[in-house]
Amino acid sequence: xxxxxxxxxxxxxxxxxxxxxxxxxxxxxxxxxxxxxxxxxxxxxxxxxxxxxxxxxxxxxxxxxxxxxxxxxxxxxxxxxxxxxxxxxxxxxxxxxxxxxxxxxxxxxxxxxxxxxxxxxxxxxxxxxxxxxxxxxxxxxxxxxxxxxxxxxxxxxxxxxxxxxxxxxxxxxxxxxxxxxxxxxxxxxxxxxxxxxxxxxxxxxxxxxxxxxxxxxxxxxxxxxxxxxxxxxxxxxxxxxxxxxxxxxxxxxxxxxxxxxxxxxxxxxxxxxxxxxxxxxxxxxxxxx
Amino acid sequence: xxxxxxxxxxxxxxxxxxxxxxxxxxxxxxxxxxxxxxxxxxxxxxxxxxxxxxxxxxxxxxxxxxxxxxxxxxxxxxxxxxxxxxxxxxxxxxxxxxxxxxxxxxxxxxxxxxxxxxxxxxxxxxxxxxxxxxxxxxxxxxxxxxxxxxxxxxxxxxxxxxxxxxxxxxxxxxxxxxxxxxxxxxxxxxxxxxxxxxxxxxxxxxxxxxxxxxxxxxxxxxxxxxxxxxxxxxxxxxxxxxxxxxxxxxxxxxxxxxxxxxxxxxxxxxxxxxxxxxxxxxxxxxxxxxxxxxxxxxxxxxxxx
Numbered sequence: 001x002x003x004x005x006x007x008x009x010x011x012x013x014x015x016x017x018x019x020x021x022x023x024x025x026x027x028x029x030x031x032x033x034x035x036x037x038x039x040x041x042x043x044x045x046x047x048x049x050x051x052x053x054x055x056x057x058x059x060x061x062x063x064x065x066x067x068x069x070x071x072x073x074x075x076x077x078x079x080x081x082x083x084x085x086x087x088x089x090x091x092x093x094x095x096x097x098x099x100x101x102x103x104x105x106x107x108x109x110x111x112x113x114x115x116x117x118x119x120x121x122x123x124x125x126x127x128x129x130x131x132x133x134x135x136x137x138x139x140x141x142x143x144x145x146x147x148x149x150x151x152x153x154x155x156x157x158x159x160x161x162x163x164x165x166x167x168x169x170x171x172x173x174x175x176x177x178x179x180x181x182x183x184x185x186x187x188x189x190x191x192x193x194x195x196x197x198x199x200x201x202x203x204x205x206x207x208x209x210x211x212x213x214x215x216x217x218x219x220x221x222x223x224x225x226x227x228x229x230x231x232x233x234x235x236x237x238x239x240x241x242x243x244x245x246x247x248x249x250x251x252x253x254x255x256x257x258x259x260x261x262x263x264x265x266x267x268x269x270x271x272x273x274x275x276x277x278x279x280x281x282x283x284x285x286x287x288x289x
Numbered sequence: 290x291x292x293x294x295x296x297x298x299x300x301x302x303x304x305x306x307x308x309x310x311x312x313x314x315x316x317x318x319x320x321x322x323x324x325x326x327x328x329x330x331x332x333x334x335x336x337x338x339x340x341x342x343x344x345x346x347x348x349x350x351x352x353x354x355x356x357x358x359x360x361x362x363x364x365x366x367x368x369x370x371x372x373x374x375x376x377x378x379x380x381x382x383x384x385x386x387x388x389x390x391x392x393x394x395x396x397x398x399x400x401x402x403x404x405x406x407x408x409x410x411x412x413x414x415x416x417x418x419x420x421x422x423x424x425x426x427x428x429x430x431x432x433x434x435x436x437x438x439x440x441x442x443x444x445x446x447x448x449x450x451x452x453x454x455x456x457x458x459x460x461x462x463x464x465x466x467x468x469x470x471x472x473x474x475x476x477x478x479x480x481x482x483x484x485x486x487x488x489x490x491x492x493x494x495x496x497x498x499x500x501x502x503x504x505x506x507x508x509x510x511x512x513x514x515x516x517x518x519x520x521x522x523x524x525x526x527x528x529x530x531x532x533x534x535x536x537x538x539x540x541x542x543x544x545x546x547x548x549x550x551x552x553x554x555x556x557x558x559x560x561x562x563x564x565x566x567x568x569x570x571x572x573x574x575x576x577x578x579x580x581x582x583x584x585x586x587x588x589x590x591x592x593x594x
Contacts, residue, residue, distance in 0.1 A: 011413060011475040014406060014444040018397045020368055027394035027403075040387050042423070112377040116439060118344045119372030120395040121364045 021121045025130055028122065032134025036100045052096050053142055056089045060146040064153025082147055082176055083249035086183070089143050090240060093183050097139055098208045101191035102201030104131045105281075109288050110199055124285050128278075132192065136184055143180035148173065179243035186239035186270045187212065189277035196284035212236050216255065223259045231259025235273070238266040294356040296321050296447055296478050297341065302350035304336055311336040313502040315350070319480075323473055325489030325510070326482040327586065328499035334482040335375065337499065338449045341480070342372055355446055368397050371440035371448035371477075375455055378436060381425025385416055385435055388424060389442050396443020406442050413475075414438045414468060430461035437468060447478045454488055466492055486582040498586055506585065519550045519557035520578040525570025534564035549578055 019026075038045030108114050117127055151172055158165035191208045198204035215235040222230035234255040241254035245263035256266050297319040304312040311333045326334050339345040341354055343363020352359040354366045380388060389407035394400055411420045414434040419427070424435060433453065440448050453469060454462045469492045472479045483489055489496055490510065498505040523530050527548065531541045534550050539560040542549040550557045550564075558575065565572055 012409060013476060014398060014402060016402050017399055018368065019399055020397045021364055023397045023399065024395045027391060027400075030394075031391055040384075041382050045382070107380060107382070111380050112374065113380050115372065115374040115376070115378045116392060117395065119342055119367060119370065119440075120392075120443075121368045121397060122395065123364070 024122050028130035032131050036138045056146050060149040067157035083247045083251050097187045097191045098205035102195045102204040105195040106201045139184045140180045147176035175247045178246050182242045183239040189274040193277035193280040196281045220255050228259040231256045241266045298353040300351045303348045321478045323493045324480045325493035325496040327489050332499040333502040369446045371445040373436050373440040373450045375451040379424045384421050386420040392439040393442040410438045410442045450481045490582050518578040519561045521548045521561045521575050522573040523570040524573050529568035530564050533567040
């Protein structure tokens with residue numbers, strides 16, 4: 001029988017490079033992206049994000065495939081031009097942000113892992129920026145990727161030729177990216193604020209979704225009842241209104257629009273809610289640490 | 290850190306939670322090594338550790354850790370210090386290897402070095418076989434070892450351990466104390482907070498006694514635990530030896546089958562020898578009386594209330 005030999009290498013101090021605070025920030029960001037996508041976690045943690053991303057991509061892939069098989073198609077007839085695509089992915093992003101925000105903030109607090117962060121070369125603001133940047137990467141990527149696929153697919157089947165289509169329509173990539181940022185800015189800070197005061201991710205997601213979805217019909221009813229200023233409280237409708245403004249389209253009768261407000265006011269509301277939410281998160285995080 | 294630099298230098302430190310003063314006028318200069326921080330619950334041990342880490346801002350006073358003043362920012366200190374909190378700090382949904390690698394990266398190590406260190410340190414704490422298991426599946430003892438591993442995975446110069454044996458069974462406690470003792474071999478200084486005095490006696494070479502936010506004593510453990518009293522066990526009549534020692538001018542105290550002989554103006558060992566001869570007995574054991582940390586702590590007024 002062969003005998004194993006155990007070599008005790010003892011303790012080997014780290015004598016290489018140390019990256020300090022910048023390395024810690026990068027690690028935090030990477031961990032956030034992995035956590036949102038369920039990577040290096042149990043299989044069930046991966047199911048929801050991958051299913052959602054897959055579902056968001058399906059229409060783009062379908063129309064690209066249709067175009068490849070049947071040749072160039074009438075974009076208007078598909079009902080799935082870029083602005084309309086946000087009506088599908090925007091709602092999905094809302095659910096995704098609701099769940100991912102809780103997953104990013106709550107376990108660290110509940111399981112005491114914040115104490116590990118507190119012992120590393122990071123500040124509270126580093127921690128929050130790292131978490132927000134991870135969520136932004138995934139959410140903006142999730143919102144924007146289908147547009148990139150659709151854009152490249154249309155360029156591929158375009159009768160003008162790939163290069164000509166890309167040159168002529170490149171602005172779409174910028175406007176869809178801006179609109180994606182708008183959706184993130186409208187929903188994520190509020191979701192973080194709710195997550196920062198909750199002990200359970202599912203509860204935080206439910207409360208956040210409740211606030212946002214109820215805000216739409218409630219403000220619509222109040223606007224219709226003669227209180228136009230309540231149109232500003234329609235949290236669900238601001239990013240769509242801003243998206244239509246950016247993309248020069250009109251896909252819906254948005255409540256702030258019905259109340260007579262300009263899109264720039266919706267931008268102001270989004271920024272105000274974001275700043276207020278950020279302050280709540282910062283206050284809560286400092287107390288937790 | 291230049292050799293000879295104290296790992297901790299604290300002067301006039303004060304901290305309060307609202308109206309409750311947790312640390313009041315603490316002055317300390319502590320050399321490298323394994324430092325015990327003892328005190329009853331609520332003595333201010335955890336508060337002091339959190340101040341050293343820069344998590345809690347002192348209300349007054351100055352703090353220097355590894356020669357680096359806290360006023361210049363805690364970030365530099367945290368790159369060189371590890372922290373093992375008393376409570377839970379591990380994510381149950383990550384494997385030990387993944388979390389340790391991440392903890393090392395958070396400490397500033399490059400990703401490749403972090404993965405290697407995670408594997409090495411998990412081996413050192415006896416979790417190498419368990420490194421791909423989720424932490425949520427770990428026993429309490431394994432979690433304590435993983436907590437220690439995350440505190441040293443970025444190769445700090447100083448590690449702050451808050452109640453490292455809390456919640457462990459006797460075997461687990463022994464293993465943890467062995468690991469803590471080995472930290473010095475790794476070149477890592479340690480401040481070990483505990484209310485279990487025997488743990489500190491076993492692992493530390495310097496002790497800081499805290500009570501009600503004040504330092505009762507701070508010094509080498511050997512200075513605190515040795516006295517000029519002689520402890521004597523005899524073969525023969527113990528009472529006769531005690532009486533002889535008293536006749537020779539000593540103060541004698543009986544502790545079980547031993548006599549503790551104290552002489553204010555001379556060598557207690559000479560008295561012990563002469564008393565044994567005078568009583569016609571024989572010496573079974575004669576040595577310096579070693580006091581326990583508990584004796585010193587209680588003698589200094591610790592643990593009142």
